[in-house]
Amino acid sequence: MFEVIALGVGDAFSTRHHGSSFLLSEAGFILAVDCPADYRKTLQDASAANGRQISAEDISHMLITHVHGDHMNGLEGLALYKQRFEKKRLRLALTPEVHAVIWDQRLAAGIGLRWENGRAQKLGFEDFFEHLPLSWDGENKIGPFRVRLRRTRHMVPASALLVQAGGRSFGYSCDTVFDPELIRFLEPADLIFHEVGAGGPHTTYAELASLPESLRRKMRLIHYPDDFTPPDGALALLQEGETLAV
Numbered sequence: 553m554f555e556v557i558a559l560g561v562g563d564a565f566s567t568r569h570h571g572s573s574f575l576l577s578e579a580g581f582i583l584a585v586d587c588p589a590d591y592r593k594t595l596q597d598a599s600a601a602n603g604r605q606i607s608a609e610d611i612s613h614m615l616i617t618h619v620h621g622d623h624m625n626g627l628e629g630l631a632l633y634k635q636r637f638e639k640k641r642l643r644l645a646l647t648p649e650v651h652a653v654i655w656d657q658r659l660a661a662g663i664g665l666r667w668e669n670g671r672a673q674k675l676g677f678e679d680f681f682e683h684l685p686l687s688w689d690g691e692n693k694i695g696p697f698r699v700r701l702r703r704t705r706h707m708v709p710a711s712a713l714l715v716q717a718g719g720r721s722f723g724y725s726c727d728t729v730f731d732p733e734l735i736r737f738l739e740p741a742d743l744i745f746h747e748v749g750a751g752g753p754h755t756t757y758a759e760l761a762s763l764p765e766s767l768r769r770k771m772r773l774i775h776y777p778d779d780f781t782p783p784d785g786a787l788a789l790l791q792e793g794e795t796l797a798v
């Protein structure tokens with residue numbers, strides 16, 4: 553059964569929630585989407601909330617939607633943990649735009665050198681990761697999942713997702729301003745996570761509340777600020793640890 557397990561639901565400034573992230577699960581295969589800071593604690597807290605033990609050892613495939621810190625600051629620690637304690641590389645699904653900068657501009661400064669036999673040894677992306685290149689066109693196969701991408705309207709290249717498995721379909725807005733074209737891309741999904749924020753580079757609740765009821769019914773809100781409470785019952789907040797059947 554295609555399920556989604558919510559790990560983090562907060563925005564970049566949250567003091568109450570982990571950064572927005574979740575796991576897609578189908579027939580024992582897990583595809584993790586995004587990697588907020590303190591990722592092992594993020595997994596631990598979700599496990600405590602839903603009673604299903606999920607640890608870093610269960611994460612072999614991960615997709616990073618974009619390089620903003622609240623979506624990838626945990627990657628350094630997770631990559632090091634896998635290398636040191638599991639002797640494994642993380643399979644990392646990235647768009648060309650994310651792949652072009654994630655090592656040189658985000659990760660190399662922290663884990664690009666290792667101290668060994670009294671001297672610094674240079675490491676590269678391939679020492680920690682196996683790259684699964686994502687294409688903007690057509691379907692990307694990752695385990696049992698068929699993943700389609702769409703660029704969102706955000707400060708850096710970011711990808712919304714439409715993921716199919718087992719005859720069901722899940723949509724994720726990623727970070728974006730309200731975009732009717734993106735809503736049309738997500739609309740075929742049986743379950744949709746859509747971000748909500750205070751406007752600016754994010755989508756407002758009022759914009760989502762204006763959508764038809766048939767669409768809102770299958771939508772849950774993610775990436776919300778600490779002080780945000782839906783003013784009415786038009787849309788429901790996603791909770792950390794929540795497991796939803798797609």
Ligand SMILES: [Zn+2]
Pocket residue numbers: 618620706727
């Ligand atoms: Zn972002």
